[in-house]
Each structure stands twice: as C-alpha cells, then as structure tokens.
Amino acid sequence: MKKTIITILLTLILLSGCSNIEAESDKPNVIVTLFPQYDMVRAIAKDKVNLELLLPAGVEPHSYEPTPNTIIRINESDLFVYTSDIMETWISNLFTELNDQGPIVVNSSNGVELITHLEEEHSDEEDHDEEYDPHFWLDPLNAKIMAENITAGLIEMDPENADFYQANANIYLSELDKLDQEFIDLFNRVKLNKIIYGGHFAFGYLSNRFNIEILSPYTGYSPDAEPSVSSLAELINVMQENQIKVIFYEELVDPKIARTISEQTGANIEVLHGAHNLSLEEMAQGLTYFDVMRSNIEKLKVALNYE
Ligand SMILES: [Zn+2]
Known part of the structure; x- marks a missing residue:
C-alpha cells in the first residue's frame, strides 16, 4: 500500500517535472532575418520566446539566400520578422512556400518611407526597384516604426503577454528617441x-x-x-x-x-x-x-x- 502511494507520488512529481520542461519548449519560436530585428525582439519579448537570428553571426546579408531547410524552419515558427521586400529579395519565393499553419509574418518596414539613392550614371541600367535604399534601420525614427511593427506581431502571436511586450516596447522606443x-x-x-x-x-x-x-x-x-x-x-x-x-x-x-x-x-x-x-x-x-x-x-x- 505504502509502496503504491510512493509510486503515485513519484509519478506525479515526474509528470509535473515533465510538464515544466514541456512549457519551456512550448515557448513560441520567433525567427528574424537581420540584427536590428533580433535586438528588438530580444529587448521586447525577453525570455517569453525562443529567438533565432536567421543569418549566422559574421555573415554578410546582401548575398544571403535561405536553404530549403530554412524555409521549413520558418514555416514551423510562430512569428517571422523580415526587414523589407527590398532587403530580403527572396521573400516572394518564401510566401509561395508558406502553408496555412505557417507563422505570423511581420514586414518590419511597414509604414517606413523608403528612399531612393539617386545615382545618375547608372540609373538607366538597372531595375528601378533596386534603387531603393534598404538600410532604413540606421535612422532611429525608422527603427521606432520597426519596433512598433514587431511589438504588434508579438502581441498578435501571444496576446496573453500583451502588457509585458508593450511595457518593454515603450522603454525601447524612448531609448530610440534618446x-x-x-x-x-x-x-x-x-x-x-x-x-x-x-x-x-x-x-x-x-x-x-x-x-x-x-x-x-x-x-x-x-x-x-x-x-x-x-x-x-x-x-x-x-x-x-x-x-x-x-x-x-x-x-x-x-x-x-x-x-x-x-x-x-x-x-x-x-x-x-x-x-x-x-x-x-x-x-x-x-x-x-x-x-x-x-x-x-x-x-x-x-x-x-x-x-
Ligand atoms: Zn547593406
């Protein structure tokens, strides 16, 4: 009898231990393409998410292309944040691969006024789309728009923690003002x-x-x-x-x-x-x-x- 109770107790302890581990790996997975988004999600979501920077550290981003495996991982994530259609030129291919259960997708440039770099000598040779300057995150006011887009994405993904995300975002945004x-x-x-x-x-x-x-x-x-x-x-x-x-x-x-x-x-x-x-x-x-x-x-x- 005693033995049975101990076994049950042990089982309960083990089960609750298991469910803790489960909860840990149950955190939503967020994948971002570039470092500015990485920094923002890190500061705004903190330990509420598993965060992955798509580009390995040290990799120059303009020539980056995702592998088929990466596309699968993005598909399995909960939130995917990219810079813009100009920066990640492969994004339209990704969209054709995303399934219905795919992640919430945030285009962090939404609402940013993209500028063009007027270079007269070669402006007729190239497609006009390629003349947009993709580096908008280097202006702190644009970084604020990015951080707001990312915060909206996090809240849509995980509404229970909306207050937490918003409070951290407010701190981040005022730091950007500074x-x-x-x-x-x-x-x-x-x-x-x-x-x-x-x-x-x-x-x-x-x-x-x-x-x-x-x-x-x-x-x-x-x-x-x-x-x-x-x-x-x-x-x-x-x-x-x-x-x-x-x-x-x-x-x-x-x-x-x-x-x-x-x-x-x-x-x-x-x-x-x-x-x-x-x-x-x-x-x-x-x-x-x-x-x-x-x-x-x-x-x-x-x-x-x-x-
Ligand atoms: Zn660049």
Whole structure:
C-alpha cells in the first residue's frame, strides 16, 4: 500500500517535472532575418520566446539566400520578422512556400518611407526597384516604426503577454528617441558635412535627413561591385581638398578599398557599422543596436570635427 502511494507520488512529481520542461519548449519560436530585428525582439519579448537570428553571426546579408531547410524552419515558427521586400529579395519565393499553419509574418518596414539613392550614371541600367535604399534601420525614427511593427506581431502571436511586450516596447522606443536626439546633436555641431565611406552605400537615411554628404567610390548597395579608378581618384581629391582625416569602411567586408585610400592619403580607417549583422565576437559580447549606433556617433564626432 505504502509502496503504491510512493509510486503515485513519484509519478506525479515526474509528470509535473515533465510538464515544466514541456512549457519551456512550448515557448513560441520567433525567427528574424537581420540584427536590428533580433535586438528588438530580444529587448521586447525577453525570455517569453525562443529567438533565432536567421543569418549566422559574421555573415554578410546582401548575398544571403535561405536553404530549403530554412524555409521549413520558418514555416514551423510562430512569428517571422523580415526587414523589407527590398532587403530580403527572396521573400516572394518564401510566401509561395508558406502553408496555412505557417507563422505570423511581420514586414518590419511597414509604414517606413523608403528612399531612393539617386545615382545618375547608372540609373538607366538597372531595375528601378533596386534603387531603393534598404538600410532604413540606421535612422532611429525608422527603427521606432520597426519596433512598433514587431511589438504588434508579438502581441498578435501571444496576446496573453500583451502588457509585458508593450511595457518593454515603450522603454525601447524612448531609448530610440534618446538616440535620435544624440544624432540631431551630432549633426548640429559638426564642422564637416562629408563622410568618406569606402563601402557600399548604407547611411542614406541619415545623410538625407541631416544633409550630410556621403562620398563612396561605390555606386550601388551591393558590396560585390568594384569601384572605378576615376571614382577613387575623385574621392582622394575631395579628401585632400577638405583635409579629411578619417575614411570609414563597412562591417563584415574586407576594407581593401578604404585601406588603399588610407595608404594614399594618410587618413585613418574606422568601421562605420551598418548594423545589418554582428561578427561572432560582437555577438559574444552581447552588443546591442544602441551600442553599435553610439559607437558610430563617437567615430563620426572625430571624423567630422564635432565641437
Ligand atoms: Zn547593406
């Protein structure tokens, strides 16, 4: 008799133990494509979800294509957040693969006014769609729209925790307001209005809003294209005329063009981080979107003679 009771008790303990583990793995799965969304879901949903960044740390995003296995994983997730139809050019293929039980899908650019990068020399060669600048997350005001879209997606997926998500989102949004003020202050007080950038064009939104010229030897958004000799020479000229001491390069790409220009001008090279993705090391350090953006601000202060 006693033995039976103990067995029942043990069974109950084991069962409740099991159900705890079940609940843990019962957390909704959220998959995001790029680092800004990763940072937002991490801050807003905290431990309420299992979060996965689709791009492995260290991978340059513009040439990324999901594998069939990845498509299956997205299909099995509860919430899928992507940047925009411009950034993830493979998204229309994904939509044809999604089934009825597929995830809630959030296009984080919903409501963002996408800008075009007017590059006259090559505007007739390419499809006009490709002229949209995909890097809208580098303007904190656009990041606020992203965070709001993501919060709406989380609440739709898991309405029971709506208050939790909204409270964390409010903190995140006010931090973005603070960051925005820091950019306003930066561009109000710099003496130079030219950023020399030896990478593909990523900072169009800030340059547009604050009337800062970004001079790059590259013409488009793709990091694969090679700049021409004449565009390099022109850039070196501008640097010498304006006594510009810093040339920036982009994250996750070999800065060979910036290095070449640095060798010819004596300018320092510094990374201006586009925050698409982090390196393995930065990921391990737990860097946030705010860390990346504030480090950009500090470097721009030096490069543009902030006072
Ligand atoms: Zn980019």
